[in-house]
Amino acid sequence: MRFTDKIALITGSSRGIGRAIALRLAAEGARIVINYRRNAEQAEAVVTEIQQLGSSAIATQADMSNGDDVRAMFQQVKEQCGGLDIFVANAAATSFRPLLRQGEHNITRTFDLTIKGFLVAVQAAVPLMQERKGKIVTISGIDSLRALSGHGLLGSAKAALENLTMYLAHELGPLGIAVNGINPGLIETDSSKMYSGGEEGYAQYVRDVLPQTPAGRVGRPEDVAAVTAFLCSEDADFIRGQTLLVDGGLLSSSVASRPHA
Numbered sequence: 641m642r643f644t645d646k647i648a649l650i651t652g653s654s655r656g657i658g659r660a661i662a663l664r665l666a667a668e669g670a671r672i673v674i675n676y677r678r679n680a681e682q683a684e685a686v687v688t689e690i691q692q693l694g695s696s697a698i699a700t701q702a703d704m705s706n707g708d709d710v711r712a713m714f715q716q717v718k719e720q721c722g723g724l725d726i727f728v729a730n731a732a733a734t735s736f737r738p739l740l741r742q743g744e745h746n747i748t749r750t751f752d753l754t755i756k757g758f759l760v761a762v763q764a765a766v767p768l769m770q771e772r773k774g775k776i777v778t779i780s781g782i783d784s785l786r787a788l789s790g791h792g793l794l795g796s797a798k799a800a801l802e803n804l805t806m807y808l809a810h811e812l813g814p815l816g817i818a819v820n821g822i823n824p825g826l827i828e829t830d831s832s833k834m835y836s837g838g839e840e841g842y843a844q845y846v847r848d849v850l851p852q853t854p855a856g857r858v859g860r861p862e863d864v865a866a867v868t869a870f871l872c873s874e875d876a877d878f879i880r881g882q883t884l885l886v887d888g889g890l891l892s893s894s895v896a897s898r899p900h901a
């Protein structure tokens with residue numbers, strides 16, 4: 641119960657990795673603010689799951705790419721919760737296609753959510769973390785480090801997010817706030833299945849990735865949630881400005897390192 645009496649807000653926590661992070665922090669005692677963009681029903685289902693764990697939660701709708709929405713959400717947190725201890729920037733959305741075919745609106749949407757909305761959120765979160773030894777965790781993606789087909793836009797936004805994670809660690813450290821990130825490899829979620837071409841495309845993707853993954857399996861949302869909980873705990877106090885790879889070893893692999901038949 642490392643987070644008893646702590647208040648944690650996780651963006652995009654109505655499903656996937658964000659949901660797993662919310663459930664993990666709640667299981668360790670945190671009171672949770674679920675953020676979602678569209679699907680209120682899914683968000684309320686997570687609130688109910690958290691209540692069944694014996695903790696409390698509220699759901700807040702806010703488009704994290706919209707500065708006014710972001711500020712209104714943190715105002716609501718201030719009024720309803722009185723402060724904030726943990727902020728996890730998890731929400732992402734983009735269009736996966738070659739860079740030469742990215743429309744201007746996709747470029748704006750991806751960077752507004754991953755970079756602009758994140759920074760506006762940090763500006764709103766910091767005053768709520770006064771005297772609370774706050775923790776901020778960003779969720780990046782392996783496309784920031786490896787060129788994946790169609791991932792140029794999100795990958796470059798995530799690379800900028802990792803850079804902001806480093807700078808914010810320096811700027812917020814003197815305020816008692818720790819900032820770190822996680823870079824997940826392939827994690828099984830509805831989105832990773834959809835974006836790799838449905839069940840069949842995903843199965844093929846997994847067949848390609850597994851021989852290059854020392855852990856011998858695809859990641860689960862709970863793998864990312866466990867490391868998020870660690871980064872939000874006092875055990876991680878001396879880790880600052882880092883983005884930790886949670887990829888089962890995938891990134892360190894290359895075609896040359898495939899085991900011989």
Ligand SMILES: NC(=O)c1ccc[n+]([C@@H]2O[C@H](COP(=O)([O-])OP(=O)(O)OC[C@H]3O[C@@H](n4cnc5c(N)ncnc54)[C@H](OP(=O)(O)O)[C@@H]3O)[C@@H](O)[C@H]2O)c1
Nearest residue numbers: 652654656657677678679703704731732781827829831832
């Ligand atoms: N899955 C993977 O293999 C993988 C690998 C590396 C990195 N990641 C990263 O991990 C994070 C979570 O991934 P995931 O697969 O769990 O994603 P996901 O299933 O697509 O979940 C996205 C969540 O973000 C919310 N969201 C989307 N746009 C939003 C916006 N503008 N404002 C607020 N919320 C918004 C969604 O809410 P609604 O449903 O209401 O729209 C949903 O709760 C992302 O940052 C992703 O880039 C994932």
